[in-house]
Amino acid sequence: MPVAGRVSVSPAHRVAGVLRVPGDKSISHRYALLSAIADGRSTIANYAPGADCASTLACLSALGTIVSRTPAPRAEDPPLVTIDGRGLRGLRPSVGDLDCGNSGSTMRMLGGVVAAHPFVSTLIGDASLSRRPMRRIMGPLTLMGASLTAGPGDRPPLHIRGAELTGIRFEPDTPSAQVKSAVLLAGLQASGETSVLEPASTRDHTERALAAFGAAVSIHPSTRPGTHSPPGSLRAGALITVQGGQRLRGGSFTVPGDLSSAAFLAVAAAALPDSDVSISGVGLNPSRTALIDVLRRFGADVEATVEDEHAGEPVGRLRIRHARMTDLVITADEVPEVIDELPVLATLGTFGGSVTVSGAGELRVKESDRIAELVAGLRAVGADAEERPDGFQVRCGARLTGGTVHARHDHRLAMAFAIAALGASGPTHIDGADAVAVSYPSFFEDLDRLAQRDRAHVDGAKATL
Numbered sequence: 209m210p211v212a213g214r215v216s217v218s219p220a221h222r223v224a225g226v227l228r229v230p231g232d233k234s235i236s237h238r239y240a241l242l243s244a245i246a247d248g249r250s251t252i253a254n255y256a257p258g259a260d261c262a263s264t265l266a267c268l269s270a271l272g273t274i275v276s277r278t279p280a281p282r283a284e285d286p287p288l289v290t291i292d293g294r295g296l297r298g299l300r301p302s303v304g305d306l307d308c309g310n311s312g313s314t315m316r317m318l319g320g321v322v323a324a325h326p327f328v329s330t331l332i333g334d335a336s337l338s339r340r341p342m343r344r345i346m347g348p349l350t351l352m353g354a355s356l357t358a359g360p361g362d363r364p365p366l367h368i369r370g371a372e373l374t375g376i377r378f379e380p381d382t383p384s385a386q387v388k389s390a391v392l393l394a395g396l397q398a399s400g401e402t403s404v405l406e407p408a409s410t411r412d413h414t415e416r417a418l419a420a421f422g423a424a425v426s427i428h429p430s431t432r433p434g435t436h437s438p439p440g441s442l443r444a445g446a447l448i449t450v451q452g453g454q455r456l457r458g459g460s461f462t463v464p465g466d467l468s469s470a471a472f473l474a475v476a477a478a479a480l481p482d483s484d485v486s487i488s489g490v491g492l493n494p495s496r497t498a499l500i501d502v503l504r505r506f507g508a509d510v511e512a513t514v515e516d517e518h519a520g521e522p523v524g525r526l527r528i529r530h531a532r533m534t535d536l537v538i539t540a541d542e543v544p545e546v547i548d549e550l551p552v553l554a555t556l557g558t559f560g561g562s563v564t565v566s567g568a569g570e571l572r573v574k575e576s577d578r579i580a581e582l583v584a585g586l587r588a589v590g591a592d593a594e595e596r597p598d599g600f601q602v603r604c605g606a607r608l609t610g611g612t613v614h615a616r617h618d619h620r621l622a623m624a625f626a627i628a629a630l631g632a633s634g635p636t637h638i639d640g641a642d643a644v645a646v647s648y649p650s651f652f653e654d655l656d657r658l659a660q661r662d663r664a665h666v667d668g669a670k671a672t673l
């Protein structure tokens with residue numbers, strides 16, 4: 209009898225084949241938000257198909273933006289998203305609450321946009337988002353002149369009374385691309401100059417997208433004490449400055465494939481002997497490719513080839529082949545640039561070589577507590593895993609047994625458990641696996657297509673929702 213939201217994953221002996229992954233979630237949010245406050249019409253191809261990016265479009269529609277979807281020229285591609293820009297500070301008050309669903313990126317970045325509009329907006333989310341901290345955007349947006357209130361512990365719902373904002377210089381304590389982006393989007397609509405001095409480098413899609421929409425953004429190496437990392441580790445954060453009042457120009461944009469979605473099959477290929485996976489059309493922005501360095505350090509043979517550039521975003525091909533497996537240590541310096549890949553990187557420890565992560569306390573405030581739930585889930589299927597205050601260790605030991613594990617409605621945990629399941633001796637039943645719809649709706653179909661299973665491995669289970 210199938211259980212709703214449960215997917216059963218059989219072991220596999222290798223993964224092989226060619227893959228395209230859905231459009232990048234981070235870039236899709238940004239193109240949608242910038243299109244809505246640009247002048248003229250924008251068309252976005254390969255917009256991320258998941259629920260998170262649909263939440264951003266729904267919120268923009270509620271704010272008076274005309275958003276439409278039309279079939280792409282090739283039937284296999286996702287619909288083109290067309291957005292009629294309302295111009296800087298041109299959004300209209302929403303009649304109801306703005307439902308950001310499961311999407312922290314929507315709530316934080318849209319927060320920066322509506323803070324510059326002279327009306328009250330109420331941003332709400334699902335049970336997971338309603339537990340996530342919003343103080344990190346409330347501080348800077350208040351300093352700029354907006355009024356923000358939230359529930360206990362500064363958690364959603366988030367009420368924002370927008371205003372005519374004034375630029376600030378902001379130095380966040382925690383590296384966060386969402387917070388940086390919220391402040392830059394508010395700064396674009398403020399008077400004067402707004403700058404953000406990052407404590408460490410985070411994904412720079414907002415900076416690249418602003419430039420692609422015609423705004424001047426200046427980026428200088430950091431002068432903040434303590435932010436320079438030793439050679440070979442994370443790039444130090446930058447000072448990013450935007451002048452308020454610059455008008456954006458709508459245009460045609462194509463979203464690259466999402467490297468964070470590619471990470472799941474890339475890790476499977478690194479982990480299973482004889483594997484060979486090629487992923488085409490994937491975003492290779494250097495602020496996202498630390499994953500490649502980590503996989504190489506683990507021992508995988510990874511080729512990354514930039515073939516093109518769309519709106520300042522490098523796009524290309526990745527080929528990942530299994531080679532060796534060694535112990536992996538990931539420390540605070542590297543964490544911001546692999547933050548979304550840490551759950552799946554943890555699974556490498558269940559195949560060979562242990563994985564030790566520290567300086568990753570931020571994982572506790574993601575879609576779930578990704579330290580506690582990841583370790584609990586891996587242990588439930590037989591892993592030797594230990595939770596630490598700011599990270600975890602997964603020790604290479606006995607083969608996983610399989611069994612039943614709960615994804616806690618967290619898309620990246622559901623997919624990480626599915627990758628771990630490939631190396632188990634029996635089937636793994638993942639409850640709450642329908643969460644993959646948040647970022648990678650076709651994940652289980654893609655996994656099933658690339659996973660090669662001989663009779664002895666199959667054990668009667670098949671991936672079905």
Ligand code: S3P
Nearest residue numbers: 234313383384385386387547548
């Ligand atoms: C994102 C930034 C990261 C990341 C999230 C997407 C973005 O969050 O975990 O999935 O698109 O800017 P933080 O900014 O909270 O680190």
